[in-house]
Amino acid sequence: MGTIRFYLLVLLGIACSFINTHAIIPSTEKIRLNDGWEFIRQDMANAWEAVRPVRVGQPEMVPFWTKVTLPHCFNAEDAVDPNVNYYQGPGWYRTSISVDNPYQAGRVLLEFEGAGQKTDVYVYTKHVGTHVGGYDSWNVDITEAVEAFKKTDVCLERYDGRIPIVIRCDNSRDTEMIPSDMSDFNLYGGLYRYVNLVYTPSISFGQILISSSTDSKGQVGSVRIKTYLYAPQDFPRDKTTLNVVIKAPDGKEIYSNQKSDDLKLTMESDEITIRKPMLWDVDSPMLYTYEMTLNVNGETVRAIERFGFRHTEFREKGPFYLNGKRLLLRGTHRHEDHAGVAAALTEEMMVEEMMQIKRMGANFIRLGHYQQSDIILRLCDELGILVWEEIPWCRGGLGGERYKTQARQMLTNMILQHHNHPSIILWGMGNENDWPGDFETFDKEMIRSFMKELHDLSHKLDPSRMTAIRRCEFCKDIIDVYSPSIWAGWYSRSFPDYYLMAKEGMDGTSRFLHAEWGGDSHAGRHMESDYQGAGNAAKNGDWSESYIVRLFDWHLKEQENMPWLTGAAFWTFKDFSTPLRPENPIPYVNQKGVVERDGTPKESYYVFQSYWSKEPMIHIYGHSRPVRWGEANEKKEVLVYSNCTEVELFLNGVSQGVRKRNSQDYPAAGLRWNVIYNKGTANALKAVGVNNGKVYSDEIVQSYVTEKWGKPVxxxxxxxxxxxxxxxxxxxxxxxxxxxxxxxxxxxxxxxxxxxxxxxxxxxxxxxxxxxxxxxxxxxxxxxxxxxxxxxxxxxxxxxxxxxxxxxxxxxxxxxxxxxx
The missing domain is CATH 2.60.40.10 (Immunoglobulins)
Known part of the structure; x- marks a missing residue:
């Protein structure tokens, strides 16, 4: 009965107040509030301490406010400081803004694209909103608080008509919140996504949900739109009109409609049929545009949403199909984390990161392990990258009712806020939920029951997409797509065992997708052995780039020979901070990325490019390897990673022969040579590749050392x-x-x-x-x-x-x- 009641409350909330506080506001009238902020990393007694004036002769009790620009994370440095634990506690922000709503009797809202992890919002000292959860978008209507403050003497005398905004963020440890502090990533604090000032008329858009579908052959597309209006007060229905336009990816208008009577707070369109729609595909991500214009008493507000037509299918015991054709999902993972800023990535930084992923040749990404910025989803739509997005129910066990309520709410928010993105194909219910530790009791049946509840809720909110989890064997029968834990060559066995391990995983579940594989590598570390990592390479290996390129190489060539494989996503694209790994070569950094935490590619990035990218590329392994060593006149292996059909290698200007690429000729798809370096001098290597008659090349210089060395002194x-x-x-x-x-x-x-x-x-x-x-x-x-x-x-x-x-x-x-x- 409790579950049914929750579903009813969710549906009621969508039509009423819920949508107003937890939606991504689909308005074009947004102002990013990036500048003019101050921050203090400690708690204060109340909001008054953030706004009280400094009197002559009586210095402020907390004077250490620092100027910051949003997005801002208050763990930007200490997350990877080897000498401290990262800060978990309150932090306060303050600013003052000009509020000049162009709409008569309109509304003023603050939109938070994400803030960690508990947030309280004040206009001056008036508390106007609270939010729990660090990853979903939410907003606060500050209209009445702003109007009340404008009438005070303080507004004119101290703020010159501006409105003081005070915000408290808190990432303190709390076992009754998700994600767990046992998760292998930082629970960052701060306003680490954009904060927007939004103006709307007295009635505006609350949320727009677009349901689009097509048959497997893409001959007929259908669209239904559910529109929620935001109107805190009654609105003049006889003076309100709604105009709707749908445009094809080429900009051509294909549908229009106007509605001027019987407007309701919740409206659902009739089914709209589109013949032979332009399909959204990973190679051709066609996006339709849905434009709505609301006219209220002569004032207009616009909302623009994009959507796509595509047909997806995860076949039982078989591969994945997109628009009726088999597609091998070639994927990676992403955390919101970057050198120098932690979670506070700018839009420009996000664009560059996603472009790197696309240039690598990926067509799939799992967003681990929480709802990420809507900017990332927009980029996935535009670039043609399919998405598995999940809530942060990650490790630790299962808490009480407050814990469950947050999980339900975060799942609901994620699905509704990102519903329209055609790139999303899977909703993730959790990760490693078989990992106990936060609570004295670890009850598998309780976890199964709650997993089933989340699975059912997901299908009620969005019947068009499947659910997924990774690594929780006792729940794998509940969800639609399952990924067991398979780390061949890293945490268990050796990487030549990968095919067998993957086949066992596929045989053990109805729909299999291999999420998380790979291993750590310390950028710039190279070894002369070709060790294949029998046993636990995570513990006993050298963490070199030399080893990890071979591990990735083996997996990629094997995946090309698995006709039943839906796909795989290696962990992870970029190194990221974690409080659980203080003893790593770079303290507090998970080093499983193919690029460093600042985006600098490691050698392994080019291994993936050579298998996945359609753009011609060539890369000699060893750009970060200035010195090689061995015996005099010993032949040393040179690897070239390229998607060119044939490659010729030169050493000091002398050809070492031509090799043809064959993906099954391990390692480096047959593009390897054994050469003799000149002792002590600079050895110039040049690789020249040919692809469709065009020539591509790469060059490096390495010295060669034969002297033996002893212990460092x-x-x-x-x-x-x-x-x-x-x-x-x-x-x-x-x-x-x-x-x-x-x-x-x-x-x-x-x-x-x-x-x-x-x-x-x-x-x-x-x-x-x-x-x-x-x-x-x-x-x-x-x-x-x-x-x-x-x-x-x-x-x-x-x-x-x-x-x-x-x-x-x-x-x-x-x-x-x-x-x-």
């Missing part, structure tokens, strides 16, 4: 000027004879003092003050401070070894070395 620090204000610092471990220790993985720590900024806490191999060596080396950058006449002193240590000390940024802009006694 010296740590040498050098500096290279990158530009007038930035210096690259390199630390290198050497033995007693001064020979570089090329296999050393010792930790190296950087420190500095004076007129400079150590570019640390980025969570990258070259942006951490404590990092494991890559082939006996580590680096970091230093930026000049404000005082041009004062130096910056920097040194490094590794265990008990101390480096020489460098003095940077002298008055003449030079660099001098000062030895440490």
């Amino acid at each position: 010296k740590l040498n620090l050098t500096a290279t000027v990158l530009c007038k204000d930035t210096v690259l610092i390199k630390a290198e471990l050497k033995d007693l004879n001064g020979t570089p220790c090329l296999d050393s993985q010792d930790y190296i720590e950087f420190s500095g003092i004076g007129n400079g900024i150590l570019l640390q806490n980025l969570g990258t191999a070259g942006g951490s003050k404590r990092v494991q060596a890559s082939n006996g080396r580590a680096s970091i950058k230093v930026s000049r401070g404000a005082n041009l006449n004062s130096p910056f002193y920097i040194l490094a240590k590794s265990g008990t070894l101390y480096s020489n000390q460098l003095s940077l940024f002298d008055s003449d802009g030079g660099i001098s070395s000062v030895s440490v006694k």
